[in-house]
Amino acid sequence: MTALPRGFIPVMLTPFHDDLSIDYATLRRLCDYYIEGGAVGLFANCLSSEMYELSPEERLTVIKTVADQTAGRVPVVATGTFGGDIDEMAAFSNQVYSLGVDAIIILNNQFVSAEETDEVFLSRMKLWMELTPGVPFGIYECPLPYKRLISLSVLQELLASGRLCYHKDTSLHIEQVKAKIEAGAGLRFGVYDAYMVHAKASLEAGSMGLSCIQGNFFPRLLADFCSQPSEDFQAFLTENMDLMHSAYPTSAKYALQKQGFPISLATRRKVDPLTEELQAKLDHLLTSASRYRSP
8 A cells, every 4th residue: 555645635526517417527627627736636526526415326437537537647535435334335445446546435424323432433444444355545534424533542543454544634623633643653644634724733743735625716726735834825724714615515616617617506415505795705715815826
């Protein structure tokens, strides 16, 4: 297993036609757009991809499209667990891995209920690993259907397998992030932070990079920030946190449209409407962001 690279790994959007069928041609162009914008990897079939609104067949086709279009230029990771018993999740994970991705992303909240213990989670993870021999994996603390944070002791046990390579942290707590970074030091493992309020501190503490929704508004700026984290852009991210979560992912598709990328605003997820007031705020966001672009 090779380590994932240092930098920005976007949580990919899924483009839809206006009839809500998947626009695979635009998905291919979106892969190129991210990579040309400096992404060092792609996270396909994630929450930003509206993964819960896709059928199992669509999830596989989306992942295959991304893996094929990327063609080894950057690593691809993709979610492979969507509930059911461990046998079912392992079988689907093996299907996903066979499509050419570099690692399977585990949604830890799919393995246990909110009331079940870490010991139960670990016992089920061990069974999943037995059923997916040799498959590298990552852990995503996905907020839906409920957020379950990975404790340091659980992380250490999974790191001991030698197969854990990626962790998308959503703890929102820099000290927890630092502890996870320290636990994985010297291993082929990276923490990719999702919380932009402490993004600069996380990068300076040694996180491998960022996997955040803000990169769907301006991928190049997030890639540049991973290389050279600045106080100025950190303040910009913090100030606009709530705005970029408004009507998401429609708002991100609107931002890409305004920057010349041809993507429909169609989304399957039920989100707040993209009002004229919100569009005006997003227009101002993009104008403000332009001052951070390299000449």
